[in-house]
Amino acid sequence: MKVVVLGCGVIGVTTAYYLAKQGHQVVVVDRQPGPALETSFANAGQISPGYSAPWAAPGIPLKALKWMLQSHSPLVIHPQLDSLFLHWLWQMLANCTSKRYAINKARMVRLATYSKQCLVSLRESLALNFEGRELGTLQLFRTAKQLRAIDKDIKVLEQYQVPYERLDVAGCINIEPALSDQQHKIVGGLRLPYDETGDCYLFSQVLMEQAKQLGATFLFNKKILGINATSTEVKNLVLEEGVIDGDCYVVALGAYSPALLTWLGIKLPVYPVKGYSLTIPIQNTEMAPCSTVMDETYKVAVTRFDQRLRVGGTAELAGFDLSLQEARRKTLAYVVSDLFPNAGNVTDSEFWAGLRPMTPDGTPVVGSTSLTNLYLNTGHGTLGWTMCCGSAKLLADQITGNTPEIDPEGLAISRYSK
The missing domain is CATH 3.50.50.60 (FAD/NAD(P)-binding domain)
Structure with missing residues (x-):
């Protein structure tokens, strides 16, 4: 055929x-x-079945309002008189219930877990060099409130049998030694050892x-x-x-x-959500992360490739606008400089934006x-x-x-x- x-x-x-x-x-x-x-x-480089969860979740509308008020906000919305956007947003809000979240989460985990199995099979049968690493993802928490809140996340991980490790500060440093000089900025972490990294391109x-x-x-x-x-x-x-x-x-x-x-005549509820990234040459290997570190406060991921760091994050609802906003670059640069200040020179980075195709559920x-x-x-x-x-x-x-x-x-x- x-x-x-x-x-x-x-x-x-x-x-x-x-x-x-x-x-x-x-x-x-x-x-x-x-x-x-x-x-x-130039996406964030994460292969993360453990983080496969819908954005539409109970409490997200309130969280979104708080995010937009904070410095280095992970979410930016440009108001638009766009019927497609308004309909998509309405559908997304309708999915912010416990019942819908459970249904959507189950579907996403099922597909993501299967996809990881398919990738493993590909890797075993083909010679694929994409700077991949099988070292997991470390989610970092900067506040005690964030650390307490992970009990809900852990229940979800256990429900879907996703392996995890709950770490104190020493445990985080053991996984990512380059965080040693910045350990006073964190209170703990959650590691998903089953996750991988690699250059999607x-x-x-x-x-x-x-x-x-x-x-x-x-x-x-x-x-x-x-x-x-x-x-x-x-x-x-x-x-x-x-x-x-x-x-x-x-x-x-x-x-x-x-x-x-x-x-x-087919109506597909997919809307573009712009994400940004920086790609930074590594100058000091020992001062760079080993895998992916996700900063929970700013929703920014710092991922290690062979000789580069990929710093990805933020969600901007601005239609199909692909312009590079300086405020978004500053957020990414702040996070990587704050956690790994000696890994590479942020001024040498490549700044990029892409449109993620997002469904409301x-x-x-x-x-x-x-x-x-x-x-x-x-x-x-x-x-x-x-x-x-x-x-x-x-x-x-x-x-x-x-x-x-x-x-x-x-x-x-x-x-x-x-």
């Missing part, structure tokens, strides 16, 4: 690989000159090459103009150069997926649609790197007709019509 994949971020690349692995003729189309040049390019490049060896074709610098379809199926994909015919189509366009789907949209040959793999929010392999393998099995290895309940777009 010929499958046309729209989008070549980490989601599109992994989808192409698993489809090609199952014997399909795969064609990937993207407007960029290469893979993973948008949202996947490098991963996408090397996996694309593996997909090519399986026969997949990648078409870059291609502008998608639309989709021709009947009321029951897609006929072809329209490009500036002409049309591409296929037996099956997968939309993996991240935050840009809803705009294309409107051609087909936090769960990505993976699966079939009302059109018989159209599938979706999008809406992963901040967890595209974490969930990419599992989402792609699940979708490839569905397209091929194989029995999925996990329950796909609640992952398809049909959940929004209920």
Whole structure:
């Protein structure tokens, strides 16, 4: 079967690989000159099944108001008279209940845990160099109040059988020795040893090459103009150069997926949430973290690659605006300088922003649609790197007709019509 994949971020690349692995003729189309040049390019670098949880949770609306009032706020909202945004926000607030949180959390953990298993299998079978590390994530707390609040988080981790370690200050220093000189700034931590790190952009490049060896074709610098379809199926994909015919189509366009789907009368509640990162060359290895350190106060992650630090965080609701805001850079620079002041020179950093495709319930949209040959793999929010392999393998099995290895309940777009 010929499958046309729209989008070549980490989601599109992994989808192409698993489809090609199952014997399909795969064609990937993207407007960029290469893979993973948008949202996947410079994310925080975390592969974190343990942190797979929806933003929509009880108490979040009040927390959001407090965050926006603090210095170096992790959340910024630019008020907009945008009906799509207002509808998405209303849906998100409707999910901020204990019942909805439990449902959404269960779906996300199921997919994220499976995705980690798929990544492990890939790593065992392929030579993939993406500067990966299997050293876990350390969540740092600066106040006693934060430390007391983790009892709720631990109950959730235990409920979903996620391994964890509750650490005092000495325990944090043992895991991340570079924090030694700054230990007076923290009161403890929570470590998730099952988490990993790695450069999502490098991963996408090397996996694309593996997909090519399986026969997949990648078409870059291609502008998608639309989709021709009947009321029951897609006929072809329209490009500036002409049309591409296929037996099956997968939309993996991240935050840009809803705009294309409107051609087909499909309403996908995905909204762009802008995230920022700094990439800093490491100058003093001993003063840099070993893996990922998450600062709970500022919601900023500092991740170690081979010779670089990736500092990622903040959530900005500003539509499709990709401009780089100096205030966001200052927040990222403050956190990394405060925790690891001698690791590298922040003035030498590369500043970047990308649009995370966020659903109102936090769960990505993976699966079939009302059109018989159209599938979706999008809406992963901040967890595209974490969930990419599992989402792609699940979708490839569905397209091929194989029995999925996990329950796909609640992952398809049909959940929004209920």
